[in-house]
Amino acid sequence: MIYFDHNASTPVRREAREAMTEALAGSGANPSSAHREGQRARAAVERAREQVAALVGASPAGVTFVSCGTEGDHLSVAGIALALETRGRTVAVSSIEHHAVHGAGDLLARLGFHVTHLPVNARGFLDPAALPAAGSDHTLVAVMLANNETGVIQPVAEIAARAHAAGLAVQCDAVQAAGKIPVDFGALGVDALVISAHKLGGPKGIGALILRDGTPCEPLFRGSAHESGRRGGTENLPGIVGFGVAAECAARELAVESARLLALRRRLESGIRAAVPDAVIHGERAPRLPNTVNASFPGARSDRLLMALDARGVCVSAGAACASGAVEPSPVLAAMGVPRELAVCALRLSMGRGTSADDVDRVIAALGESVRGVRGAAAAAGASGA
Amino acid sequence: MRRVLAAMSGGVDSGVEAALLAERGYEVAGVTLKLWCYGRSPLSPRACCTLDAIDDARRVARRMGFPHYVVEAEEVFRTRVLQPFLDAYAGGRTPYPCALCNQHLKFGDLMSRVEDAGADALATGHYARIVRQEDGAPALMRARDAAKDQSYALALVPHAALGRAMFPLGDLTKEDVRAEGRRLGLEVWDKTESQDLCFVPDGDYAGFMKRSLGETRGTREGPFLDREGRRLGTHRGIIHYTVGQRRGLGLAAPEPLYVLAIDAARNAVVVGPKSALECEGLETGRVNWLMPRPPEAGTAVEAKIRYQHRPAAARVFPSADGSAAVRFDAPQSAVTPGQLCAFYQGERCLGGGTIERALGADGMPLAHERGAASTAREAGAGLVTIALS
Numbered sequence: 105m106i107y108f109d110h111n112a113s114t115p116v117r118r119e120a121r122e123a124m125t126e127a128l129a130g131s132g133a134n135p136s137s138a139h140r141e142g143q144r145a146r147a148a149v150e151r152a153r154e155q156v157a158a159l160v161g162a163s164p165a166g167v168t169f170v171s172c173g174t175e176g177d178h179l180s181v182a183g184i185a186l187a188l189e190t191r192g193r194t195v196a197v198s199s200i201e202h203h204a205v206h207g208a209g210d211l212l213a214r215l216g217f218h219v220t221h222l223p224v225n226a227r228g229f230l231d232p233a234a235l236p237a238a239g240s241d242h243t244l245v246a247v248m249l250a251n252n253e254t255g256v257i258q259p260v261a262e263i264a265a266r267a268h269a270a271g272l273a274v275q276c277d278a279v280q281a282a283g284k285i286p287v288d289f290g291a292l293g294v295d296a297l298v299i300s301a302h303k304l305g306g307p308k309g310i311g312a313l314i315l316r317d318g319t320p321c322e323p324l325f326r327g328s329a330h331e332s333g334r335r336g337g338t339e340n341l342p343g344i345v346g347f348g349v350a351a352e353c354a355a356r357e358l359a360v361e362s363a364r365l366l367a368l369r370r371r372l373e374s375g376i377r378a379a380v381p382d383a384v385i386h387g388e389r390a391p392r393l394p395n396t397v398n399a400s401f402p403g404a405r406s407d408r409l410l411m412a413l414d415a416r417g418v419c420v421s422a423g424a425a426c427a428s429g430a431v432e433p434s435p436v437l438a439a440m441g442v443p444r445e446l447a448v449c450a451l452r453l454s455m456g457r458g459t460s461a462d463d464v465d466r467v468i469a470a471l472g473e474s475v476r477g478v479r480g481a482a483a484a485a486g487a488s489g490a
Numbered sequence: 491m492r493r494v495l496a497a498m499s500g501g502v503d504s505g506v507e508a509a510l511l512a513e514r515g516y517e518v519a520g521v522t523l524k525l526w527c528y529g530r531s532p533l534s535p536r537a538c539c540t541l542d543a544i545d546d547a548r549r550v551a552r553r554m555g556f557p558h559y560v561v562e563a564e565e566v567f568r569t570r571v572l573q574p575f576l577d578a579y580a581g582g583r584t585p586y587p588c589a590l591c592n593q594h595l596k597f598g599d600l601m602s603r604v605e606d607a608g609a610d611a612l613a614t615g616h617y618a619r620i621v622r623q624e625d626g627a628p629a630l631m632r633a634r635d636a637a638k639d640q641s642y643a644l645a646l647v648p649h650a651a652l653g654r655a656m657f658p659l660g661d662l663t664k665e666d667v668r669a670e671g672r673r674l675g676l677e678v679w680d681k682t683e684s685q686d687l688c689f690v691p692d693g694d695y696a697g698f699m700k701r702s703l704g705e706t707r708g709t710r711e712g713p714f715l716d717r718e719g720r721r722l723g724t725h726r727g728i729i730h731y732t733v734g735q736r737r738g739l740g741l742a743a744p745e746p747l748y749v750l751a752i753d754a755a756r757n758a759v760v761v762g763p764k765s766a767l768e769c770e771g772l773e774t775g776r777v778n779w780l781m782p783r784p785p786e787a788g789t790a791v792e793a794k795i796r797y798q799h800r801p802a803a804a805r806v807f808p809s810a811d812g813s814a815a816v817r818f819d820a821p822q823s824a825v826t827p828g829q830l831c832a833f834y835q836g837e838r839c840l841g842g843g844t845i846e847r848a849l850g851a852d853g854m855p856l857a858h859e860r861g862a863a864s865t866a867r868e869a870g871a872g873l874v875t876i877a878l879s
């Protein structure tokens with residue numbers, strides 16, 4: 105089996121597993137308890153907070169642990185919008201945001217807010233000129249750092265500077281970026297940043313929201329004062345510990361690993377071009393994550409390709425799965441102006457720590473065979489009238 | 491070990507079909523066709539096909555430990571099944587979409603995915619059997635359980651596709667299938683069965699066309715005529731009627747009146763006594779023969795002219811253009827254009843074709859059929875393209 109779906113989730117790395125096992129084997133004390141065992145648990149949480157903060161160059165005091173990226177997006181988008189409600193009731197969301205951010209926008213719409221959508225250009229970039237002007241009813245802009253489907257990296261620092269000049273707070277989903285490229289919270293200049301452990305070798309079920317000092321953000325989970333009152337709920341100690349260790353390892357290896365992945369991505373892209381000359385690599389000319397290739401194979405629909413590759417032991421992702429599990433053309437590609445007939449033939453291949461050059465070559469071979477097979481079968485089905 | 495793509499609708503039959511294959515050691519990949527987008531909320535980009543049926547199929551796959559995929563087939567469904575369904579109703583016919591679905595979706599689109607999945611056969615939960623003839627060609631046979639037999643719905647499947655098809659339920663009764671489902675621990679074992687079209691679960695076809703599709707062809711009021719062309723009343727739109735129908739006409743007459751024919755060109759419904767429904771034969775469109783070559787003219791067969799019809803002895807006369815004429819040994823009631831005529835010899839289904847028109851004793855179209863027959867072809871030509879969103 106070759107796993108080329110690291111943007112969906114990554115294996116938990118050994119160091120994180122060991123730290124979590126140790127945490128699970130501990131006393132089980134609540135980090136909020138006053139006794140010594142409670143204090144020991146608290147120390148583990150705070151150690152992890154430092155490790156996570158260090159990965160993104162933030163202050164530990166700004167880190168709030170949450171259950172996942174989706175919660176982090178909801179807490180920051182809805183929490184900040186609610187806190188700034190007296191100034192305005194409109195938020196702007198880029199059209200290529202992750203479902204989690206669109207979902208937070210839906211929640212706000214349900215509460216009577218207005219949600220506007222910012223367009224991207226053909227290369228997948230948000231146009232900074234499209235930002236709401238000063239004096240509008242907007243209070244917040246949500247723009248992701250790296251897109252989960254295409255890997256295209258947004259000019260977030262520039263967008264944040266412009267947004268701040270217009271008096272807007274900036275929320276940034278960095279779930280796909282953290283651990284793959286350097287993320288510097290201060291340099292980005294955003295007010296809220298969201299990351300998730302399971303995308304960078306940590307466990308599922310734990311994420312973090314990083315808030316700039318002084319950013320108002322109303323809690324969603326209330327009733328107890330955990331996480332400095334930002335998020336009620338007993339801390340997920342094993343998850344937090346695993347997240348901290350994974351973040352520390354990712355930070356340490358970042359420079360070497362991202363260069364290694366970039367070389368593999370180039371190998372994969374040139375292999376794809378050789379095997380399927382009419383393949384289209386989306387966002388090809390834009391700065392992208394070093395591990396992600398999103399490509400369309402004209403005439404070979406992604407749902408067929410996914411099955412064909414799965415049968416050959418290659419795990420990839422196709423477009424966006426709808427609630428039924430059927431593959432739909434990606435809204436991200438649609439926002440980039442990719443024609444529908446090309447968007448329905450798109451695959452996302454995302455590599456990670458365990459990926460070798462040999463894996464890349466085997467995936468290229470499997471892709472070539474699968475595309476040929478699927479094109480043949482689809483043509484035969486079309487000819488027979490099906 | 492053989493690898494099999496197993497079509498799974500989410501019901502008990504196809505669930506047991508796939509589970510039995512897995513239990514017998516086949517390497518199964520389950521697959522469910524997504525035909526229809528149920529309710530899309532503009533607020534939520536993920537809200538799309540939330541059909542419980544897909545979850546039921548997935549649960550069976552999880553339980554049995556084989557992979558399951560959902561295949562996007564909305565476009566094929568729309569162009570190959572739904573559009574002809576609409577055109578037929580609007581043209582005054584009574585379509586039989588299940589046969590088209592088997593032909594174009596299960597044994598067309600899905601069959602073409604067998605190789606994608608690295609498989610060499612497609613299995614479905616139909617109650618029918620395939621028997622290899624001496625020359626190796628596959629023959630479609632009725633199910634062992636006559637009450638459940640679905641060979642009729644398979645009569646339009648391409649003959650070549652039968653060679654790569656498997657019907658694991660062909661020797662079982664419905665009770666057997668439920669018992670197997672229970673034994674295998676499948677939650678769908680006692681799921682109730684729908685008697686209606688999957689895309690019209692309430693059976694209200696006219697309402698479906700108007701509500702879901704905004705389709706207004708065939709919904710205009712028009713005259714009820716008797717066989718002599720006298721106006722007897724006003725009908726609600728031709729899509730509400732089918733040949734042989736007695737209920738819901740709202741006509742007062744000394745003897746019960748039945749729909750004899752639907753004349754789309756004049757937007758008229760022709761009615762008459764039950765005896766006038768009897769006819770000597772019929773003509774089909776292009777026949778899909780499930781045999782290497784069409785039978786000799788005059789071959790004795792049993793013809794089945796709708797799903798619940800008991801096949802009637804007849805002789806079939808294939809034409810050079812691919813159509814066929816059928817002459818019943820004894821007159822049959824309510825031959826309905828748009829329905830499927832399937833040909834049998836004993837257990838074997840020889841093929842089938844869509845009924846174009848009923849024929850009288852002289853081999854000519856019945857008087858009340860003549861107008862309807864000519865216009866049905868024009869109206870059925872897909873003049874209006876529907877937009878499903």
